[in-house]
Amino acid sequence: MDVVAVDISGRHAVGGRYIMVSASVAARITPEGIEKTRRMRLVPLVAESVDMEVVIGLIEESVRGLSGVVLAEKGDLYNLERWRVESILGREFKYPESRGERRAMELAHHASFAGRRLFLRLLEEGLGEEAEKSEEAGKMTAGGG
Amino acid sequence: MKGEKTAVLLFREDPKEEPHPEKMEELRGLAEAAGYRVLAEIVQRRGRDRRFQLGRGKIVEAASLLPEKLIFNEPLSPGQIFNIGKEFEVVAMDRFNLILEIFASRASTREAKLQVELARLSYDLPFVRTIESLNKLSERPGYRGSGSYDVSMYRDIKGRMAKIRAELKAVEETGERRRERRRELGFDLVALAGYTNAGKSTLFNRLAEETVAAKDQPFTTLSPTTRAVAAGDRRFLLTDTVGFIDDLPLFLIKAFRSTLAEIVEADLVLLVVDLSDPPELLRERVASCHEALWDCGCYAPIVSVLNKVDRIGPEAAKERCELLKDLAPSPVFISAGEGMGLDQLVDAILEKLPPLEEFLVRLPSSEAGMAQLSRLYDVAEPVEVKYGEEIEVLLRGRREIVARALKGAERARPQPEPGPETEPEPKPEPEPVPESEPEPEPETEPEPDPGPEPSPLAEG
Numbered sequence: 339m340d341v342v343a344v345d346i347s348g349r350h351a352v353g354g355r356y357i358m359v360s361a362s363v364a365a366r367i368t369p370e371g372i373e374k375t376r377r378m379r380l381v382p383l384v385a386e387s388v389d390m391e392v393v394i395g396l397i398e399e400s401v402r403g404l405s406g407v408v409l410a411e412k413g414d415l416y417n418l419e420r421w422r423v424e425s426i427l428g429r430e431f432k433y434p435e436s437r438g439e440r441r442a443m444e445l446a447h448h449a450s451f452a453g454r455r456l457f458l459r460l461l462e463e464g465l466g467e468e469a470e471k472s473e474e475a476g477k478m479t480a481g482g483g
Numbered sequence: 484m485k486g487e488k489t490a491v492l493l494f495r496e497d498p499k500e501e502p503h504p505e506k507m508e509e510l511r512g513l514a515e516a517a518g519y520r521v522l523a524e525i526v527q528r529r530g531r532d533r534r535f536q537l538g539r540g541k542i543v544e545a546a547s548l549l550p551e552k553l554i555f556n557e558p559l560s561p562g563q564i565f566n567i568g569k570e571f572e573v574v575a576m577d578r579f580n581l582i583l584e585i586f587a588s589r590a591s592t593r594e595a596k597l598q599v600e601l602a603r604l605s606y607d608l609p610f611v612r613t614i615e616s617l618n619k620l621s622e623r624p625g626y627r628g629s630g631s632y633d634v635s636m637y638r639d640i641k642g643r644m645a646k647i648r649a650e651l652k653a654v655e656e657t658g659e660r661r662r663e664r665r666r667e668l669g670f671d672l673v674a675l676a677g678y679t680n681a682g683k684s685t686l687f688n689r690l691a692e693e694t695v696a697a698k699d700q701p702f703t704t705l706s707p708t709t710r711a712v713a714a715g716d717r718r719f720l721l722t723d724t725v726g727f728i729d730d731l732p733l734f735l736i737k738a739f740r741s742t743l744a745e746i747v748e749a750d751l752v753l754l755v756v757d758l759s760d761p762p763e764l765l766r767e768r769v770a771s772c773h774e775a776l777w778d779c780g781c782y783a784p785i786v787s788v789l790n791k792v793d794r795i796g797p798e799a800a801k802e803r804c805e806l807l808k809d810l811a812p813s814p815v816f817i818s819a820g821e822g823m824g825l826d827q828l829v830d831a832i833l834e835k836l837p838p839l840e841e842f843l844v845r846l847p848s849s850e851a852g853m854a855q856l857s858r859l860y861d862v863a864e865p866v867e868v869k870y871g872e873e874i875e876v877l878l879r880g881r882r883e884i885v886a887r888a889l890k891g892a893e894r895a896r897p898q899p900e901p902g903p904e905t906e907p908e909p910k911p912e913p914e915p916v917p918e919s920e921p922e923p924e925p926e927t928e929p930e931p932d933p934g935p936e937p938s939p940l941a942e943g
Contacts, residue, residue: 339809369773369809369810369811370785419499435766435774435809437773437782437785440773
């Protein structure tokens with residue numbers, strides 16, 4: 339099964355802003371684990387709030403161009419029902435159930451965490467300002483092995 | 484009836500969610516397994532009440548039946564238990580507590596008893612703290628008068644938990660050594676896992692030709708049982724383990740870590756699924772099993788054993804298998820009760836077990852060489868042995884086990900004592916020589932410094 343596991347790191351206020359990085363991992367999985375990682379995409383965002391609109395917008399941007407069922411943790415989407423998230427996102431969506439899906443989520447979590455640390459460092463060095471201002475410039479994409 | 488335990492079951496349905504009548508059924512099954520006679524089942528569709536979990540009226544209705552206990556499906560906070568007990572003078576318990584009660588009544592081994600006690604104490608700890616603080620709300624006699632008394636119970640529990648954890652760690656280490664020894668003896672480890680009452684023990688009895696207790700009730704098995712099973716040219720050790728249940732709290736999983744280690748350390752997990760469950764419940768239960776496997780850190784390959792296929796038609800079985808396609812890898816239809824599909828299951832097990840490789844090992848034709856040969860006989864299957872100037876033995880086994888056996892023999896060999904006048908003779912090294920060009924390394928990582936490395940010839 340092809341999935342896109344999404345995880346958002348930085349959903350806590352730092353100096354009144356939310357410095358977030360969403361990582362999407364497009365992978366082919368089996369119920370037991372990951373068969374192949376296809377692509378990985380990191381999208382940074384600095385926002386004033388983390389309401390549903392912001393989160394959905396970030397996830398939408400993060401999974402754009404990656405094919406597969408979107409996976410995300412329940413907490414990231416405020417425990418919304420699956421059908422509700424599907425109708426908002428307009429894409430096939432599910433919460434992780436199998437071991438493979440959880441493994442993909444774990445991968446996305448590590449990627450978003452590392453991505454956020456990188457983003458914070460860039461911001462500290464003044465290099466992330468552009469990423470902060472321009473959404474397009476801030477995207478980081480990597481091909482999977 | 485005198486001495487009979489009675490209970491009223493209370494279930495709160497979330498107004499935002501679909502009704503789940505099967506969850507009430509599960510709760511009834513658990514209550515009956517714990518030996519309660521269910522007087523009534525009360526369902527209320529509402530949001531959570533802060534004081535009593537359900538509305539006051541429903542609690543009054545339940546308490547009017549004079550049960551020994553009120554059993555709630557939803558988890559109760561320490562404050563809610565306190566409030567219900569104080570206001571309605573009836574003992575309230577939740578589903579987790581009920582599960583713990585079943586475990587306590589069934590625990591027969593020392594390990595199981597310790598695990599149950601640890602789980603009970605982990606569960607009770609926040610309750611004790613809350614109830615102590617609630618009792619102190621009105622007054623605290625004397626300046627620092629009762630302070631030491633009030634926290635002593637909490638401290639006692641913490642101390643006891645530390646003691647049990649230490650004992651369980653020793654049990655765990657013993658189990659680890661046992662599994663290591665079993666692996667060294669050439670056995671593959673296969674564990675049965677699955678939702679409670681899925682038929683794991685019945686399947687265990689079928690495969691191992693055993694007679695462990697297998698009943699149509701949840702949590703019949705608490706302590707693991709292991710038996711050897713010979714299938715084709717392989718022999719593996721099959722372990723029956725405790726079942727999983729939905730919303731299993733993490734402290735319970737942690738308490739049963741030494742039992743669950745049998746699953747974590749297995750080479751293969753047989754995930755037993757009760758296919759006769761209603762479709763909507765089936766998926767949920769298999770997902771719970773995946774969650775529990777993930778929580779206990781099990782990464783072994785899985786064979787999905789779709790059990791009780793005799794209770795539904797073949798068409799329905801296929802439909803349900805399709806429903807589980809993203810949750811059930813390598814599915815095999817069986818009926819453990821009727822003995823159907825067991826051959827296919829054994830084939831699936833053999834296919835998924837780590838492959839055997841063929842090795843050609845050359846040993847010196849000496850006493851030490853014979854000792855090594857004897858050791859190799861224990862852990863691998865000899866295909867051909869030629870005695871000449873050297874002993875040439877062709878055997879099939881698992882790479883790491885053969886390597887370990889050779890390494891172990893190296894260690895076991897006594898070192899010659901160098902005399903004052905004689906030079907120490909060089910130790911004859913048993914150098915396994917490849918018969919043909921060595922093939923590329925298999926995917927599995929070889930162990931660091933495995934001693935005399937056997938040479939793989941072909942995969943078994």
